[in-house]
Amino acid sequence: MKKSSFLAISLLLIMSMATAQEFSLDEILAKHSKALGYENLQKVSTVTMTGTLIQADAMPVKITRMRPDKFVMEFDIQDITAWQAYDGKIAWFTAPYTGNPKPQIMPEDRTKEMKTRADFEGVLMNWKAKGHTVELVGKDTVENSPAYKLKITKNDGGVEFLFIDEGSFLISKRLYNRISRGKEVPMENYFRDYRAVQGIMFSFTQDTHFGGQPYNSLQLDSIELNNPVDEKIFQMP
Amino acid sequence: MKYLVISCISVLVLLSSQAGSAQEVLQWSGADRSGVFQETGLLKSWPAEGPALLWESADIGNGYGSPVITRKNIFINGEIDTVSYLFALDLSGKFIWKSKIGKEWTLSYPGSRTTPTIVDDLIYVTAGWGQLACLETQTGKERWSVNMMSDFHGAVPRFGFSESVIVEGNTVFCSPGSADTNVVALDRFTGKINWISKGAGEMTSYCSPMIIRLPQRNILVTFSKSTMLGIDTKDGKLLWSYKQEGQDVDCQCNTPLFENGIIYCVAGNGNGAFKIKLSEDGTQITEVWKNGLCDNLMGGFIKKNNYIYTSGYEKRQYYVVETNAGTIVDSVRFDRGTTNMADGMLYLYNEKGQVGLFKPDGPKMEQISSFKVTKGTKAHYAHPVICGGVMYIRHGKALLAYKITK
Structure with missing residues (x-):
């Protein structure tokens, strides 16, 4: 009896030590890289995503990404097709629903946002080589799930926080500020419904809150890898 | 012999009506x-x-x-390069003819927005900038057309003219939505005006009307910007109206339903789901309930x-x-x-x-x-x-x- 009690207590202690184990930043990033399937991502040159963007209406959306930093999103507002894109240098958009169908260059703060969004592998991969700074600033909870909170100071000076889920080691939330009418307003992206596509984990549902209120929801139906893509689609017409 | 003839006629009538109901959809929503x-x-x-x-x-x-379907053909309208076309297809989806109707809506939510209406060998269709045309179903040849803006001083609503017109007898009804020419009854063979109703004097909305048939009169039920209208189909007299509450209420898209002396509708931009009682002669209404939580728009x-x-x-x-008290009794995520x-x-x-x-x-x-x-x-x-x-x-x-x- 004495022996079995000792064993049980030891086991509980080991288990509690394991759950309370603190990882270093490098360890968290290594686990994140493995959970994401980074090894497989390195074999991918293009990603094509299709689905629905729900922002008042539910409208079709298509996102195309290309290494190392090209991004274009084709989406509908009021059922009129608009584009947001980054070609590696210039971020541009169209807003035909405003009555102006001509492509326009994005303002500086939105260009920075698009540059981050266009990073094919994400800001965490090879962050040192990209000139970013990443710090582990503590733990937090994202919708009741514990998460590691990382502060990223990007090479352009912009700051954002990424939350790595403690269980899956996938990104569960991104937090940054967007300038709106002269004020900084928090933008929160919640990444849900991760599924594996050819050994790489993709979030199929991304819900965005703006100023604490639900803003839009990107719900993907399909993600295809290595489709042939013409680079011209990223360039401003 | 007499009984045999009557029986044969009865069977033929029965067969004909069944075939018609099961194999044709000749207007908006059945x-x-x-x-x-x-x-x-x-x-x-x-x-x-x-x-x-x-x-x-x-x-x-x-x-x-949406399309309309006869025993041989499908008719549907669509926008190509700003023009509204009516297409005739066979039942396997092969194109037979297409006819230009007019200028189609190309602003917010661009594209055709109405369902044609077929009566016998004629088809009636509306385009987003107010063109109402009557064509021959066989050939697509236009018999007549009017424009609700240029001919009736109509005002285009913010999402374009979206009414799928209704026909009763020899009359086709349309809603230009101007203060003096609000709802118009046209001879369906010539396009000539039978009567003009001032309605409630509001801009038109997006409702495809229905007709209530009573012993005393038939009533065209439709919506203008924020008001449901009951109009005598014989002379255009406004019998009653039912106001939708709220600010900037202008999207009345759903077709009301009449059943056993009661009008039901769901007005997502206004009173929500509602039930009103119609008097026996059709000249008065009384609200029974409304439920703003049930807010279906279109x-x-x-x-x-x-x-x-x-x-x-x-x-x-x-x-x-639930229709006795208007309470939401269930919700389903879809x-x-x-x-x-x-x-x-x-x-x-x-x-x-x-x-x-x-x-x-x-x-x-x-x-x-x-x-x-x-x-x-x-x-x-x-x-x-x-x-x-x-x-x-x-x-x-x-x-x-x-x-x-x-």
Whole structure:
């Protein structure tokens, strides 16, 4: 009896030590890289995503990404097709629903946002080589799930926080500020419904809150890898 | 011999009416515009990938209008390069002819937005900038046309003219929506004006009207910007009106329903679901209840027994409303969209492109099957049509025909 009690207590202690184990930043990033399937991502040159963007209406959306930093999103507002894109240098958009169908260059703060969004592998991969700074600033909870909170100071000076889920080691939330009418307003992206596509984990549902209120929801139906893509689609017409 | 002749005639009449109801959909939302299609023998569940796609016509132009179906043809309108065309197809989806109607809506939510109406060998169709045309179904040749803006001083609403016109007897009704020429009755053979009603003097909305038939009179029921109107079809006299409350209320898209002396509707931009009692002679109305939480904007609703089945708008889910008190008794997550019924089952087509087959079970609705429409373009707004065992779904430029019988 004495022996079995000792064993049980030891086991509980080991288990509690394991759950309370603190990882270093490098360890968290290594686990994140493995959970994401980074090894497989390195074999991918293009990603094509299709689905629905729900922002008042539910409208079709298509996102195309290309290494190392090209991004274009084709989406509908009021059922009129608009584009947001980054070609590696210039971020541009169209807003035909405003009555102006001509492509326009994005303002500086939105260009920075698009540059981050266009990073094919994400800001965490090879962050040192990209000139970013990443710090582990503590733990937090994202919708009741514990998460590691990382502060990223990007090479352009912009700051954002990424939350790595403690269980899956996938990104569960991104937090940054967007300038709106002269004020900084928090933008929160919640990444849900991760599924594996050819050994790489993709979030199929991304819900965005703006100023604490639900803003839009990107719900993907399909993600295809290595489709042939013409680079011209990223360039401003 | 006399009995034999009567019997034969009765059988012929019966056969003819059955064939007509089951194999033709000649106007918006079914024979009585209730959203119910008179079909039998349909599948009670679908395979996981959905019912078989019989064919696809991928070039009918942009739009949200539903098709109408005769025993030989399908008619549907669409926008190509700013022009509204009416297309005639055979029942296998092959093009027969197309006719220009007028300038189509190209601003917000661009594309055709109405369903044609067929009476005998003539077809009536409206384009987004107010052109109303009457064409021959056989050839597409125009018999006459009017423009609600230039001919009747109409004012274009913010999403374009969207009324699927209704015909009664020799009259076709349309809603230009100007202060003095609000609702107009035209001779359906010539396009000449029978009468003009001032209605409530408001801009038109997006409602496709229905007609209440009483012993004393027939009543055209439609909406202008924020008011439901009851207009005597004989002379255009406004019998009654029912105001929708709220600010900036201007989207009245759903067709009301009349049943046993009661008018039901769901006005998503106004009073929500409501029930009003019509006097026996049709000249007065009394509100029974309204429920602003049930706020379907343009997906229609189905009433079966004591329940209304419809989707919400602000909350992307479907509702069941009990019709005695107007209480929401159930909600089901299936995004938001259209509601139709055939052979006792509900057909839901939501804005994410999912088509759901639901069983209405009093205060509950049970999802049986669903599939996603993957072909076509743009928003999933068009109401499905079920006719002759086929479910027709328009998704932008594509018309898709699914076999829903065994």
